[in-house]
Every structure is written in structure tokens, then in C-alpha cells.
Amino acid sequence: GAVVSQHPSRVICKSGTSVKIECRSLDFQATTMFWYRQFPKKSLMLMATSNEGSKATYEQGVEKDKFLINHASLTLSTLTVTSAHPEDSSFYICSAREMARWEYGYTFGSGTRLTVV
């Protein structure tokens, strides 16, 4: 089945630094990937749609300069949290869809827990 790998699983960074999170589709190609963030005991909130070879589409209220998304290949999307602040601490999750199995929805990565100190 489709597998999405997300790295790192946990990261701690200092305020003001940038952090890059990778999302890889291991055994399929994904022209579209999605990035979510989740606060404790809350649901997943869609941040942006990552499109291979073009600009990402951000949801309302999400700062595109703060959360840089790059989808340079059919198997890799990256989310960079720039100039991180403690309020950016959250659980970030990506998902991707295997075109051949589009009806089966999306496969999610295991998430990245970001802590900004």
C-alpha cells in the first residue's frame, strides 16, 4: 500500500531559527500533497495544498511567508517554518494521494512534533 514518510518525527529549535520538515511518498508519485497542523486535543487544520512544480495554495489565515512550501519533485514536499516562535509549536502532518488509488483517499505521514523554545 501507499506509504508516506515524514521527517523528522520530532524537532526542538530555538526561537528565530527555521525548521524544514520533509514529506515523501515512498512507493508512489504524488502531484498533490497537503500540510496540516494540529494543536493538542484539537482536530487537524489544513494549512496548504502543495502542488508539484507550482506554487502552493494556502488556506485563509495561513502566512505563506511564514510557512514555505516547496514541492520540487513528484515524491517530495517540504514545509519550512521560518523564524520560528513558541506559538509555532505544534504537530505538523502531511498527506498525499496515490493517483492509481485515488478513491482510497489520502495516506498520512506519521507527523512531526515541533517545539520552539
Place this chain on the structure above:
Amino acid sequence: DAKTTQPTSMDCAEGRAANLPCNHSTISGNEYVYWYRQIHSQGPQYIIHGLKNNETNEMASLIITEDRKSSTLILPHATLRDTAVYYCIVRVRIGGGFKTIFGAGTRLFVKA
């Protein structure tokens, strides 16, 4: 956007069937209903999906009402490992594709 409503939480005894309801009264005729679950600190896991007919797989059964305005996810023999947040989702069309919007979900507690 089609939206879903689910109970905030439910309890179920281990070994019994867990029936999780979901209302999606604004669903369009060609929109599928999907169920995912999320165990603490992990990414969501696909469970099952359906359009009109009832569906069953190795994890669960999905019962969709004839008017498609609601559905029920059934875990036939719940185990402690089924304790998780269960999300009922109707995919939202964006241009030529879809995006998955999560509601609040139902927190299922399976108790020994």
C-alpha cells in the same frame, strides 16, 4: 462545503461493537464519505470509504443511509487498541481535485 457532525466522545466495552454516527446532510451526489482514525500522536489512518452502498473491509463496516445524509461506522469487536479519535469526512472539491477537511471527530474510549 459539505460538513460533518459527530458526537464529541463515546465509550464502548471491549469486545462489543462500536457504532460511530456521522451526519453529512449537505453532501453532494458524487461525494464520498471517508472515515479515518487518529491514535494519539500519530498521523491519521484510513479506515473505509463509501458512496451509496454499505461497505465492509477487514477493519470496519460503513452503513450509509439511503438519502446519504448520515452514516455509521461499525467496529464489530472493539479492542483497547481501537481507542482513538475517529473522523468522518466528506471530501471537498477544489478545481479538478479534492482536499480533505477534518471536523472535530469522535473520541472513542474502549474500556476493558
